[in-house]
Amino acid sequence: MTITSVIGALIMGFGAIFLFLGAFGILRLPDVYNRLQAGTKCTTLGAFCTIVGVGIAQPDWIFKALIVAVFVLLTNPISAHALARASYKSAVPLYDGTVVDKCREFGECEEVGGAAGASESDAGGEE
Amino acid sequence: MGKHLSRYVATAVTLFCLWLLLTSTSNVQEVLAGAVLALLVAALGYKGFTRRGLGIFSPRRLAHLLIYLPVFFWEMIKANFDVAYRVVHPRMPIRPGIVAVKTELKTDIGKLFLANSITLTPGTLTLEVQGEYLFIHWINVKDEDVERASELIAGRFEKHLKAICE
Numbered sequence: 465m466t467i468t469s470v471i472g473a474l475i476m477g478f479g480a481i482f483l484f485l486g487a488f489g490i491l492r493l494p495d496v497y498n499r500l501q502a503g504t505k506c507t508t509l510g511a512f513c514t515i516v517g518v519g520i521a522q523p524d525w526i527f528k529a530l531i532v533a534v535f536v537l538l539t540n541p542i543s544a545h546a547l548a549r550a551s552y553k554s555a556v557p558l559y560d561g562t563v564v565d566k567c568r569e570f571g572e573c574e575e576v577g578g579a580a581g582a583s584e585s586d587a588g589g590e591e
Numbered sequence: 592m593g594k595h596l597s598r599y600v601a602t603a604v605t606l607f608c609l610w611l612l613l614t615s616t617s618n619v620q621e622v623l624a625g626a627v628l629a630l631l632v633a634a635l636g637y638k639g640f641t642r643r644g645l646g647i648f649s650p651r652r653l654a655h656l657l658i659y660l661p662v663f664f665w666e667m668i669k670a671n672f673d674v675a676y677r678v679v680h681p682r683m684p685i686r687p688g689i690v691a692v693k694t695e696l697k698t699d700i701g702k703l704f705l706a707n708s709i710t711l712t713p714g715t716l717t718l719e720v721q722g723e724y725l726f727i728h729w730i731n732v733k734d735e736d737v738e739r740a741s742e743l744i745a746g747r748f749e750k751h752l753k754a755i756c757e
Contacts (some may be wrong), residue, residue, distance in 0.1 A: 482671050489678040497728045498687055501716050502674050508711060509671045527612040541710035541717075548718050548728065559687055
């Protein structure tokens with residue numbers, strides 16, 4: 465039981481708590497976009513802390529752990545952005561309490577499917 | 592031609608450093624194999640990696656990166672406590688909305704890093720990027736105005752990212 469393994473275990477525990485809170489947020493929040501907020505932030509920091517914690521507890525693995533952690537840090541927000549953008553474009557409704565939708569005001573994020581059914585017909589179909 | 596060589600060398604150096612970190616060994620044979628592979632892969636893919644060449648390793652940019660990283664990590668930890676507070680609070684104090692943010696960054700890579708940073712900071716998620724506007728899903732809208740929202744959301748990062756990416 466050395467000091468590095470104690471620090472590593474503490475960091476891993478910190479990450480595990482945030483992973484749990486992210487899962488809890490996915491259950492509690494009302495719509496896709498709010499759920500993605502909880503899912504992205506908590507899983508990114510949770511996974512980052514867990515992996516770096518393993519690296520600190522086992523110093524041989526620190527560089528590999530850091531590379532995996534940085535990879536998660538760079539790719540996780542991009543996947544969240546892709547999911548949110550795809551949901552918006554296929555007309556997944558926003559939560560009732562939503563106060564403002566600049567995306568519609570600016571008219572730049574055109575929806576692909578109709579409001580009734582999010583069909584997946586591509587743009588070349590009707591033009 | 593000189594520009595291409597510079598881009599090629601920058602890609603190869605980056606790949607070789609990645610190999611050294613991944614294997615974390617000082618065995619001569621493995622380091623040589625890594626060097627050969629880095630040169631080969633860089634020849635295949637350097638066009639997609641960087642337009643600037645060896646300029647990406649300039650000391651000024653690395654210094655700004657070193658200032659930017661602690662700011663970013665601090666915002667990320669704050670973001671997680673923010674989400675934890677909203678999720679655990681019995682009445683769930685959320686006021687979601689989509690706001691527009693105007694950015695001064697011109698390059699694609701700058702916009703990518705700004706969007707990533709915004710996604711990982713308290714209560715914001717990048718939904719769409721169109722030209723100089725970013726559309727952000729904000730879990731607790733404090734200001735609907737474009738200018739002030741830009742300052743609140745992107746102001747913290749833009750200064751450093753401008754120095755790093757442009």
